[in-house]
Amino acid sequence: MSAPSTPLTRRDFLANSAKLGAFVAAAPYIARGADAAAKTDQLNVALIGCGEQGAVLLNAALKIPNIRFKAICDIWPYRRTYGERLLKKFGHDAKPYEDYREVLSSHPELDAVIIATPDFKHSEHTVAALKAGKHVYCEKLMSNTVEGARAMVLAARETKKLLQLGHQRRSNPRYLHARDKIVRDAKLLGRVTNISGQWHRAVTDDFGFPVGQGIAEAKLNQYGFANMHEFRNWRWFKRYAGGPMSDLGAHQIDVYNWMLGANPRLCLASGGVDYYKTHEWYDNAIAVFEYPTQEGIVRATYEVLTTTSAGGGYHEYFMGDLGALKISENPKYTKLYREARAPEWDEFAKKGIIASPLSGEGAPAPVKPWEKQGVKKLAAPSNATVDVRETAALSAWEIPVTLDKAIHQPHLENFFDAVRNGTPLNCPGESAFATAVTILKINESIAAQKALTFAPGDFTA
Amino acid sequence: MSETPASTSPSRCEYSAAFLLLRLFLGLRTFLAGLEKFESKGTYSFANYYANMGRMASGITGASFLPLWATKNFAHSIGYLLLVLGAALLLGLKTRATLVLTGLVYVGLSFGLMAVQESEGVAWLGIHVIMIAGALVLVRHDRFALWPTKHD
Numbered sequence: 001m002s003a004p005s006t007p008l009t010r011r012d013f014l015a016n017s018a019k020l021g022a023f024v025a026a027a028p029y030i031a032r033g034a035d036a037a038a039k040t041d042q043l044n045v046a047l048i049g050c051g052e053q054g055a056v057l058l059n060a061a062l063k064i065p066n067i068r069f070k071a072i073c074d075i076w077p078y079r080r081t082y083g084e085r086l087l088k089k090f091g092h093d094a095k096p097y098e099d100y101r102e103v104l105s106s107h108p109e110l111d112a113v114i115i116a117t118p119d120f121k122h123s124e125h126t127v128a129a130l131k132a133g134k135h136v137y138c139e140k141l142m143s144n145t146v147e148g149a150r151a152m153v154l155a156a157r158e159t160k161k162l163l164q165l166g167h168q169r170r171s172n173p174r175y176l177h178a179r180d181k182i183v184r185d186a187k188l189l190g191r192v193t194n195i196s197g198q199w200h201r202a203v204t205d206d207f208g209f210p211v212g213q214g215i216a217e218a219k220l221n222q223y224g225f226a227n228m229h230e231f232r233n234w235r236w237f238k239r240y241a242g243g244p245m246s247d248l249g250a251h252q253i254d255v256y257n258w259m260l261g262a263n264p265r266l267c268l269a270s271g272g273v274d275y276y277k278t279h280e281w282y283d284n285a286i287a288v289f290e291y292p293t294q295e296g297i298v299r300a301t302y303e304v305l306t307t308t309s310a311g312g313g314y315h316e317y318f319m320g321d322l323g324a325l326k327i328s329e330n331p332k333y334t335k336l337y338r339e340a341r342a343p344e345w346d347e348f349a350k351k352g353i354i355a356s357p358l359s360g361e362g363a364p365a366p367v368k369p370w371e372k373q374g375v376k377k378l379a380a381p382s383n384a385t386v387d388v389r390e391t392a393a394l395s396a397w398e399i400p401v402t403l404d405k406a407i408h409q410p411h412l413e414n415f416f417d418a419v420r421n422g423t424p425l426n427c428p429g430e431s432a433f434a435t436a437v438t439i440l441k442i443n444e445s446i447a448a449q450k451a452l453t454f455a456p457g458d459f460t461a
Numbered sequence: 462m463s464e465t466p467a468s469t470s471p472s473r474c475e476y477s478a479a480f481l482l483l484r485l486f487l488g489l490r491t492f493l494a495g496l497e498k499f500e501s502k503g504t505y506s507f508a509n510y511y512a513n514m515g516r517m518a519s520g521i522t523g524a525s526f527l528p529l530w531a532t533k534n535f536a537h538s539i540g541y542l543l544l545v546l547g548a549a550l551l552l553g554l555k556t557r558a559t560l561v562l563t564g565l566v567y568v569g570l571s572f573g574l575m576a577v578q579e580s581e582g583v584a585w586l587g588i589h590v591i592m593i594a595g596a597l598v599l600v601r602h603d604r605f606a607l608w609p610t611k612h613d
Contacts, residue, residue, distance in 0.1 A: 368520065368577075368579070369516070369519070369520030369521075369523055369524060370516070370517045370518075370520030370521045370524070370573075370577065370579075371517075371520070372497070372498075372501075372513050372516075372517070373501075373516075374501065374502055
């Protein structure tokens, strides 16, 4: 049943028309105001370096709301075009540049710059961007020299701009949960006495480039590269980078420092060019560290092997007198272990800090589709003890936190949140400087063939 | 003078004891196998029974050639059958016929597991079938039965 209609008087009509007219007249301003409110949250960004890692960061950043790419820069037209096309596909009208200086001078509207160039260019590019008034997210390793890394920290300090380094594990929610809840709050590892870590990778071919897409040698020389082979494989050459310890080990040894809240006091390393004929940097290297912590010395080993993927992939393994944490960016290598002598962990499982494994190591025997669920099965017989000195087996647990985004995304989000809201950076320049000092000492120790010590002052820029 | 050797064959009493042990074991095993089908997370109910049996039927059908109507009908009756047959064995109600029926139920269960190539389960049930076959050999020595079988 419809409501009875009331007759519209001339006065009502005029009053309503006036209100409607006022709204129509004001509409563009209301709309502009709303647009402005949305735009205040928008950050204008440029990417300098659109190689393999630049593309990874680009893809991760494109998933973050209110980020507008205004410029993209790479000396290689082939990659620059790739980045430009990718950005266009996602609705970003980014101008392409060969020289980073043009990016900085032509785009005063930029809030931040993401730098993913080879390590030897990090310092130059970062310092220039900071001095141009931009906040900087720069890939690790901070620099291939301590001086370069120090210049970056000093520039950030001088310009009061933000500098985040790409040690992205520090923003990974699983790593944060492990450090803050499991290791520090619940102290499930007890006293951490040892760390081991590794990245084992199978033999890979050198990078090539599509026919007709090479860069002229004169241009390569202009930007500091000797030739196209070194340009494509810069990670393996000493003038551009720090080798596998810097490329792979930097992420993991950064986690050693970050998890312990300490820097090492000694480094002893061994390595060499054992396999590849076309590289300068060590293909296999092993390092030993001593960390002084409040609870005592922590001894750590780390090995990067680029000639075999055997031996369990890549992880960091923190071992204490009550438990151990094996953690990796890849969840399949992540596990938590309780020593048989440690108190039970069930209360921590009830609180959601840890979880019983549902599959794999430590998980109950799988139930077949036709079997009743929840039936207690006899545990499989454990391997017989062959030596009386063996201790009881550890029980396996899981970390109930997973990352459902691209692995670099939370770290970029942390950076953009810091730019917008002043959120503390998860890997500021000062902290990454300590990691760079640690990593660069490994190569130094290998070359010197002896143990090298750190002075506490070494870690301060 | 020749000596008569002492008899080594078991007495009727020993046969009866052996059969009683078998009957009690099989009765308990069968009854409890039926009862556990009504259990889930420590509680017993008809809802649990149909949930458990539904999962079993669809699991077997999903991994074998057996149609769902067949596995479902079998699954929905198996729990009640095991309870009745188990109780009958424990109480001694027409034990020979009960043993035959129990054996057939275990053969039926084995058939389902053979269809999904669950060799361990088949071997496990095979032991039950062998014990029932042995019980049938000894059933004439049945004692302490509420409703005894008529012997030849």
